[in-house]
Amino acid sequence: MDMPGPTPIEAIDLKTTTRDETIDITSLVRQVVKKLGVDAGICYVYCPHTTAGLTLQENSDPDVKKDLLAQLARMVPRDAGFVHSEDNSDAHIKGSLVGSSLSIPIEKGKLLLGTWQAVFFCEFDGPRSRKVLVKVIAG
Amino acid sequence: MDMPGPTPIEAIDLKTTTRDETIDITSLVRQVVKKLGVDAGICYVYCPHTTAGLTLQENSDPDVKKDLLAQLARMVPRDAGFVHSEDNSDAHIKGSLVGSSLSIPIEKGKLLLGTWQAVFFCEFDGPRSRKVLVKVIAG
Amino acid sequence: MDMPGPTPIEAIDLKTTTRDETIDITSLVRQVVKKLGVDAGICYVYCPHTTAGLTLQENSDPDVKKDLLAQLARMVPRDAGFVHSEDNSDAHIKGSLVGSSLSIPIEKGKLLLGTWQAVFFCEFDGPRSRKVLVKVIAG
Numbered sequence: 157m158d159m160p161g162p163t164p165i166e167a168i169d170l171k172t173t174t175r176d177e178t179i180d181i182t183s184l185v186r187q188v189v190k191k192l193g194v195d196a197g198i199c200y201v202y203c204p205h206t207t208a209g210l211t212l213q214e215n216s217d218p219d220v221k222k223d224l225l226a227q228l229a230r231m232v233p234r235d236a237g238f239v240h241s242e243d244n245s246d247a248h249i250k251g252s253l254v255g256s257s258l259s260i261p262i263e264k265g266k267l268l269l270g271t272w273q274a275v276f277f278c279e280f281d282g283p284r285s286r287k288v289l290v291k292v293i294a295g
Numbered sequence: 296m297d298m299p300g301p302t303p304i305e306a307i308d309l310k311t312t313t314r315d316e317t318i319d320i321t322s323l324v325r326q327v328v329k330k331l332g333v334d335a336g337i338c339y340v341y342c343p344h345t346t347a348g349l350t351l352q353e354n355s356d357p358d359v360k361k362d363l364l365a366q367l368a369r370m371v372p373r374d375a376g377f378v379h380s381e382d383n384s385d386a387h388i389k390g391s392l393v394g395s396s397l398s399i400p401i402e403k404g405k406l407l408l409g410t411w412q413a414v415f416f417c418e419f420d421g422p423r424s425r426k427v428l429v430k431v432i433a434g
Numbered sequence: 435m436d437m438p439g440p441t442p443i444e445a446i447d448l449k450t451t452t453r454d455e456t457i458d459i460t461s462l463v464r465q466v467v468k469k470l471g472v473d474a475g476i477c478y479v480y481c482p483h484t485t486a487g488l489t490l491q492e493n494s495d496p497d498v499k500k501d502l503l504a505q506l507a508r509m510v511p512r513d514a515g516f517v518h519s520e521d522n523s524d525a526h527i528k529g530s531l532v533g534s535s536l537s538i539p540i541e542k543g544k545l546l547l548g549t550w551q552a553v554f555f556c557e558f559d560g561p562r563s564r565k566v567l568v569k570v571i572a573g
Binding site: 335 | 535
């Protein structure tokens, strides 16, 4: 059986509006997967920024996102005595804790997200123009 | 050279017995890899839940797992003043910190885990019935 | 269209010189990608150790790396009262927080790192001889 050729990398453009925020990009990622038409494989969601990240979390109760941002701010306070001069070391560290990429299985052309899972872009040093890359590997 | 076709996604069913616990699922993941018969590629282990996670850690000394759970509880206390009403925001946040998926290389049909590495499912809001998905990409 | 066969797994050998340190391995990972000659796909960088990790972070200001290590030490103090007897539970926990693998898209034969992103090996229990595995999946 022949496999399909490489799929192109797609970019999702975002505009964040505050310093700390989460943006649900699930429907945008689903659109890319649908457009690429891959039946089975892995969908990678990739954040090319160092003061932001990606996570899978619940979106039915918006309080979960608030609690996540508030707890990250308690764990990594902005004024913790950092030496980096741009006043955003907290944002870099939160990015490393949350992580820069997600890998989600695809079956029958659809993302196999759990019932409560949504794909969140996490802004830690906004507002900014941001980009998320989506790459699908068939297999 | 032709590549093999897509491999099916396999599910591992788990029952957790306490609120916080780690379960070593290494042998279950190895069984899936063996069953799928893929010689070279990547094995994805995926957690479709938002109050649990996956990590690679040492399993030779069980104290390491205890220390991990205890430290996560100190970093993300259950009573940190969260707004989400289900009393499990700590579990959601721990899930985002630990992460929802693992990618492990496969060579000669075997997981390339390091000497001390084991695959752990991390329960943060049990006891519950849980599922872990395993997807192998050949290549 | 035929896809290329599996690519071999390449190992990068490292020597760390202190207990806590970050090593920029971006150019070493780029060399592997170039050598393998894969035009499009995903590059996995994998850490087979349980007291170390991998992260994508900024390398232009070395203070960011210092701030990251200092904050991780505040969040996971070495003397937090751990039970594991080897005096390195903090290192294990930091490894689980930072994560053991990275997935970076490849396009036109090149890693699609963001402008400020570099690949860092994070040593949490050195000095030691360490290894990082690189596996490329075409697609």
